[in-house]
Amino acid sequence: MASSFLFIILVISSCYALDNVRYRDCGSQVGKVKSLSINPCTSQPCILKRGTNVTVTINFSPSESIKKIQAVVFGVLEGVPIPFPLPNPNGCSNSGVKCPLEKSAMYKYHSIIPVKKIYPAVTLIVRWELKNSAGKKVVCLDIPASIE
Numbered sequence: 045m046a047s048s049f050l051f052i053i054l055v056i057s058s059c060y061a062l063d064n065v066r067y068r069d070c071g072s073q074v075g076k077v078k079s080l081s082i083n084p085c086t087s088q089p090c091i092l093k094r095g096t097n098v099t100v101t102i103n104f105s106p107s108e109s110i111k112k113i114q115a116v117v118f119g120v121l122e123g124v125p126i127p128f129p130l131p132n133p134n135g136c137s138n139s140g141v142k143c144p145l146e147k148s149a150m151y152k153y154h155s156i157i158p159v160k161k162i163y164p165a166v167t168l169i170v171r172w173e174l175k176n177s178a179g180k181k182v183v184c185l186d187i188p189a190s191i192e
């Protein structure tokens with residue numbers, strides 16, 4: 045009884061967020077991605093609904109100490125990266141990450157991406173980069189997605 049109840053809860057919650065979203069590493073230089081979670085995301089590639097906010101959570105570990113991180117996001121369409129403005133590009137503030145970052149420690153970064161109504165309904169790659177002050181990529185993820 046208790047276990048079937050738990051099973052139902054697990055099934056329901058998995059309809060809203062995927063904790064292990066597939067991605068491709070697009071050239072992380074001074075860090076390593078451990079996992080990626082997107083909420084809401086019910087299928088892969090993730091469907092980003094226009095007029096909603098989507099939360100992206102990246103678990104990663106830097107391979108050197110890092111003073112500050114900045115998030116840079118692109119929508120890659122037909123191989124062409126188009127900047128995707130973030131309300132909060134500062135990876136050290138309201139992101140769950142405390143700066144400076146220690147070498148080899150695990151961090152859980154999160155950010156909201158507003159999927160604006162004016163965006164076209166396209167299949168694209170969301171390229172999420174976290175960069176250090178020197179512009180080196182701590183992590184770079186290519187996330188297949190579809191705007192609807």
Ligand SMILES: *[C@@H]1O[C@H](CO)[C@@H](O)[C@H](O)[C@H]1NC(C)=O
Pocket residue numbers: 095096097131156158
């Ligand atoms: C998305 O987030 C922004 C900033 O937090 C907020 O102002 C806006 O109302 C949110 N939009 C929706 C559709 O939840």
